[in-house]
Amino acid sequence: MNVSSEALAKPHRRESGAHLPRSAEPAPTSRVWEHGLPALGVLAGIILVLGPFLATVIRSLLYWDVDGTVSVTLLNFTNLLGDPRFLEAARNTLLCGVGATVFSCVLGVSLAWIVSRTDVPGRGWFEVANLIPFFLSPYVGAEAWRFLAAPGSGILHRLAEQYFGLKLPFLNIYGLGGVIWVLSIFYTPYVYLFVISPLRRMDSALEDAARVHGASFVYTLRRITLPLLMPALLSAAMIVFVTSAGLFDVPFALAATHGIRTVPTEIYSSLQYPSDFGRASAFGMLMLCLTVSLTLWQRHYLAARRFETVSGKGYRPRIIVLSPLGKVAALGLELLFVGVGVVLPIIALIMVSLQSIWTGQFRTGFFTFDNFSYVLLNYDLTRTAIGNSLILAVTGASIGVGLSVLQSYFLTRGPARGRGFIEAVLSLPIGIPGIILGLGFLILAVRTPLYSTLWIILIAYVAHFFPLAVRTVTAMLVAINPELEQSARASGATWWQTMRYVLLPLLKPALIAAWLMLFVIFIRELGSTILLFGQGTETISVALVALSERDFGFVAALAMIQVVLLLSAFALFRVTRTSLVQD
Amino acid sequence: MTLRTTALAALMFGAVALGQASAQEAPALKGASPEEKARVGALIEGAVKEGSLSYWDTVIQPGTNDKLVRAFKERYGLPAAFKVNYTLSQTGDLVTRIEQELGASRVTIDVAAISAPIWVFERMNKGELLEYRSPEYAHYKRIFEAGLGVDGYFAFNGGYVFVPMWNSENLDFKGKSYTDMIAAVPEGKLSMGDAANSTTFLATYMGQRTVLPADFFTKLAAKKPILLRRSEQLAAGLVTGEQTMTLSGMPTRAYQMNQKGAKLKFVFPKEGVMLLAPSTFILAKAPHPNAAKLWIDFILSETGQKILTESEALISGRAGFKSPIPEYSPPIESLNLIKFDWSKLNVQDMAKAKADWLNTFNP
Numbered sequence: 001m002n003v004s005s006e007a008l009a010k011p012h013r014r015e016s017g018a019h020l021p022r023s024a025e026p027a028p029t030s031r032v033w034e035h036g037l038p039a040l041g042v043l044a045g046i047i048l049v050l051g052p053f054l055a056t057v058i059r060s061l062l063y064w065d066v067d068g069t070v071s072v073t074l075l076n077f078t079n080l081l082g083d084p085r086f087l088e089a090a091r092n093t094l095l096c097g098v099g100a101t102v103f104s105c106v107l108g109v110s111l112a113w114i115v116s117r118t119d120v121p122g123r124g125w126f127e128v129a130n131l132i133p134f135f136l137s138p139y140v141g142a143e144a145w146r147f148l149a150a151p152g153s154g155i156l157h158r159l160a161e162q163y164f165g166l167k168l169p170f171l172n173i174y175g176l177g178g179v180i181w182v183l184s185i186f187y188t189p190y191v192y193l194f195v196i197s198p199l200r201r202m203d204s205a206l207e208d209a210a211r212v213h214g215a216s217f218v219y220t221l222r223r224i225t226l227p228l229l230m231p232a233l234l235s236a237a238m239i240v241f242v243t244s245a246g247l248f249d250v251p252f253a254l255a256a257t258h259g260i261r262t263v264p265t266e267i268y269s270s271l272q273y274p275s276d277f278g279r280a281s282a283f284g285m286l287m288l289c290l291t292v293s294l295t296l297w298q299r300h301y302l303a304a305r306r307f308e309t310v311s312g313k314g315y316r317p318r319i320i321v322l323s324p325l326g327k328v329a330a331l332g333l334e335l336l337f338v339g340v341g342v343v344l345p346i347i348a349l350i351m352v353s354l355q356s357i358w359t360g361q362f363r364t365g366f367f368t369f370d371n372f373s374y375v376l377l378n379y380d381l382t383r384t385a386i387g388n389s390l391i392l393a394v395t396g397a398s399i400g401v402g403l404s405v406l407q408s409y410f411l412t413r414g415p416a417r418g419r420g421f422i423e424a425v426l427s428l429p430i431g432i433p434g435i436i437l438g439l440g441f442l443i444l445a446v447r448t449p450l451y452s453t454l455w456i457i458l459i460a461y462v463a464h465f466f467p468l469a470v471r472t473v474t475a476m477l478v479a480i481n482p483e484l485e486q487s488a489r490a491s492g493a494t495w496w497q498t499m500r501y502v503l504l505p506l507l508k509p510a511l512i513a514a515w516l517m518l519f520v521i522f523i524r525e526l527g528s529t530i531l532l533f534g535q536g537t538e539t540i541s542v543a544l545v546a547l548s549e550r551d552f553g554f555v556a557a558l559a560m561i562q563v564v565l566l567l568s569a570f571a572l573f574r575v576t577r578t579s580l581v582q583d
Numbered sequence: 584m585t586l587r588t589t590a591l592a593a594l595m596f597g598a599v600a601l602g603q604a605s606a607q608e609a610p611a612l613k614g615a616s617p618e619e620k621a622r623v624g625a626l627i628e629g630a631v632k633e634g635s636l637s638y639w640d641t642v643i644q645p646g647t648n649d650k651l652v653r654a655f656k657e658r659y660g661l662p663a664a665f666k667v668n669y670t671l672s673q674t675g676d677l678v679t680r681i682e683q684e685l686g687a688s689r690v691t692i693d694v695a696a697i698s699a700p701i702w703v704f705e706r707m708n709k710g711e712l713l714e715y716r717s718p719e720y721a722h723y724k725r726i727f728e729a730g731l732g733v734d735g736y737f738a739f740n741g742g743y744v745f746v747p748m749w750n751s752e753n754l755d756f757k758g759k760s761y762t763d764m765i766a767a768v769p770e771g772k773l774s775m776g777d778a779a780n781s782t783t784f785l786a787t788y789m790g791q792r793t794v795l796p797a798d799f800f801t802k803l804a805a806k807k808p809i810l811l812r813r814s815e816q817l818a819a820g821l822v823t824g825e826q827t828m829t830l831s832g833m834p835t836r837a838y839q840m841n842q843k844g845a846k847l848k849f850v851f852p853k854e855g856v857m858l859l860a861p862s863t864f865i866l867a868k869a870p871h872p873n874a875a876k877l878w879i880d881f882i883l884s885e886t887g888q889k890i891l892t893e894s895e896a897l898i899s900g901r902a903g904f905k906s907p908i909p910e911y912s913p914p915i916e917s918l919n920l921i922k923f924d925w926s927k928l929n930v931q932d933m934a935k936a937k938a939d940w941l942n943t944f945n946p
Contacts, residue, residue: 150825151771151825152772152823152824152826153820153823153825174809257777257811257812257816258809258810259810259944269779271679272676272678272679273678273699273702273782275679275682356843356844357822357840357844357845358819358822358823359824359845360823360824360825365844366844378646378649379645380645380668380669381645381671446683446686446687447688447689449689451683451684451687451689452684452689452691534680534691535637535639535691535692536668549673549812549813550644550813550815550816551815551819552819
């Protein structure tokens with residue numbers, strides 16, 4: 001299983017087992033480290049989660065009257081619920097979330113099935129290529145698709161008209177359809193990662209039995225394969241829904257400009273002059289109720305179900321030999337996905353970034369490298385932004401992984417009492433949309449020296465995404481038998497020595513995977529940054545938003561730089577994974 | 584006196600003399616009266632100690648700011664290490680940021696230029712703007728008389744207007760009035776500024792509503808216009824052909840894009856245009872007040888205005904200033920300006936106008 005899917009799926013747990021022999025009881029100082037440090041990590045995690053959460057709750061209950069008097073009331077909520085624009089935003093957000101989830105699930109399962117269960121040519125290559133959109137920024141994807149499919153000026157429109165005399169009025173990236181399209185492309189790899197492992201581990205005898213008894217291919221798929229995939233698929237669907245519904249970037253680029261509101265863009269809008277923190281907080285609270293409930297339901301659902309695709313028998317899933325037509329269809333779907341998710345957006349960005357002025361088509365007379373030299377060398381904002389993003393990604397990923405080791409240790413080796421509750425609390429940030437978390441930290445930090453600094457952005461990043469690292473590390477930690485540590489302790493090693501020489505080396509692959517995953521997410525993160533940045537603390541994503549309102553060439557050049565950074569991380573990820581397999 | 588004391592005294596004398604010499608070398612001090620020399624000298628000394636300046640604007644492109652910074656440092660003989668931190672922002676974002684900083688008493692911004700007159704007047708009345716009597720204000724008397732600035736608090740660094748604009752490669756428009764646009768542009772191919780999310784577009788709408796009937800805006804709304812937050816986006820949409828015409832074209836952007844090969848045209852409609860004057864002020868709690876005062880002096884000077892007009896096609900409010908590109912940046916007296924007294928309005932009036940705009944365009 002790919003490490004990323006382990007990070008997103010709920011890990012299995014193994015109890016720590018036997019106690020240490022009496023002779024190896026640790027010294028009191030060692031015991032303080034052993035229990036104190038992981039507990040401190042957990043405490044830090046809880047503060048990171050509850051701090052912004054409580055700030056948003058409290059702010060949503062405060063109402064400032066015209067004369068400046070403050071009261072504790074539900075007025076922010078009643079005002080919001082009585083506003084038809086809230087209902088419109090909620091409806092649109094729901095549509096985006098559901099639409100993106102449905103399309104991502106259909107595409108993700110299809111692609112995973114093609115790669116894992118069929119003999120389509122180039123499976124190894126597609127296995128890698130299908131993951132690339134996971135590493136790219138949805139905001140950059142939205143910008144690229146603007147260049148490709150904006151009505152009247154999109155590259156695809158121009159090509160269709162120029163070469164085929166065709167007009168494509170249906171191809172309009174602006175609006176909810178465009179948002180769902182881009183979200184689906186970028187969230188399909190999430191579903192793919194979730195379901196490819198169960199598909200590979202599935203006992204093909206079940207499908208064979210169905211086919212022997214006369215079931216058609218579609219019937220077998222519907223009644224055998226999909227039900228077996230259901231736990232993984234539902235987990236993926238939940239993550240995709242919660243994440244896509246809470247995403248600010250794509251609706252901001254493709255819907256807000258056309259007067260279409262969603263909850264994240266309305267929260268942003270509420271904080272524009274004249275700012276209404278009460279309205280924004282109430283928006284955030286209502287959204288949180290939905291996403292956190294879904295996250296908790298997902299945890300409950302997974303805890304109650306058993307994964308039944310894996311048995312004790314050793315077997316390989318049967319590879320289905322596709323008919324020539326089937327091969328063409330499967331190959332076509334793969335090429336289409338990689339084309340629309342990776343190739344076309346990157347081509348569009350390259351074309352636009354090499355033009356002094358973008359006219360909707362590539363003109364040799366406007367060819368220039370100036371956009372790259374401008375964003376890399378001549379523009380303070382972008383140079384600062386690239387530096388800040390790298391600082392945040394490297395530092396944030398390191399802190400996130402450090403924190404995840406302590407928390408995972410506590411959750412797998414620590415006291416069993418209250419563990420479920422702590423784990424549930426620590427997993428909450430996954431269900432909190434970035435912009436709401438950013439709002440919470442803004443409320444907390446606005447009157448402190450942290451306001452407008454890189455520190456507050458760093459804290460928000462770590463708070464939002466550490467659960468992903470915790471899951472990756474925990475998944476590995478539960479697979480390591482505690483007897484290894486107990487042997488080291490019985491031989492006289494201190495807790496710290498045991499960690500350093502036994503546990504951490506064994507955890508290394510998971511730590512690298514978690515670090516790279518956080519690095520990638522931090523490089524492209526926008527939702528929580530957009531409310532927290534200040535002068536000199538802009539990130540690449542913030543600079544992209546600023547440039548997207550100014551010059552297509554600049555934004556495309558900076559987007560290409562971000563793509564190169566993210567693809568480098570992807571390449572590193574692959575290299576790491578290769579060594580993982582060899583180990 | 585020991586050798587050591589003598590050497591120390593000589594060193595100190597040398598340092599003072601060097602400091603004075605470098606301050607005297609600053610072009611800003613040449614030919615100035617002794618009082619002015621003392622005043623500017625003290626500001627320069629203070630600015631050097633402060634080391635930087637935080638300047639936010641909603642119009643000036645970073646490339647233009649680079650030119651301004653070079654000229655600014657040269658004028659006052661500021662060291663290479665002196666840094667002007669510049670941010671180009673959206674008006675609403677900038678207002679929000681300043682509000683947050685004022686509310687939290689954590690001001691990081693020194694100078695800002697914003698076309699949100701009602702808001703600026705309110706901030707001034709609350710004592711949140713620094714009172715500074717720049718000598719350059721002497722050249723902006725008529726601006727103060729017109730209510731576009733307040734002596735001792737703010738003038739504008741360069742005005743601009745939003746007018747009907749089109750790409751002449753895609754449309755041959757001969758109209759002279761706002762109302763001529765209605766027939767010239769098909770549904771879905773018109774763009775305009777998003778007044779719900781931009782105070783400058785809202786201000787323009789408030790002005791236009793005084794010279795245009797409500798019916799005009801209803802007809803405009805029926806064209807299902809694309810609503811954008813920035814003038815750069817509006818111009819870029821015309822260049823790519825995504826839209827045919829915009830209600831909110833900024834001649835500045837036409838000037839900048841036409842220099843790169845675009846064919847944008849615009850008209851100053853006969854009904855009049857709303858002049859947006861980015862009030863350029865210093866915040867009372869500015870962390871670098873000396874540098875901020877020098878910046879205000881510079882940006883309103885003949886040199887500053889020349890750079891702004893040549894690079895941004897902004898309309899200068901400085902008396903006697905001759906525009907080098909009058910077709911894009913006409914003299915202020917040649918424009919039919921919509922008369923509007925911002926000092927008599929408040930935030931509630933803006934909120935009302937915003938609600939009116941929302942009801943018409945229902946975005």
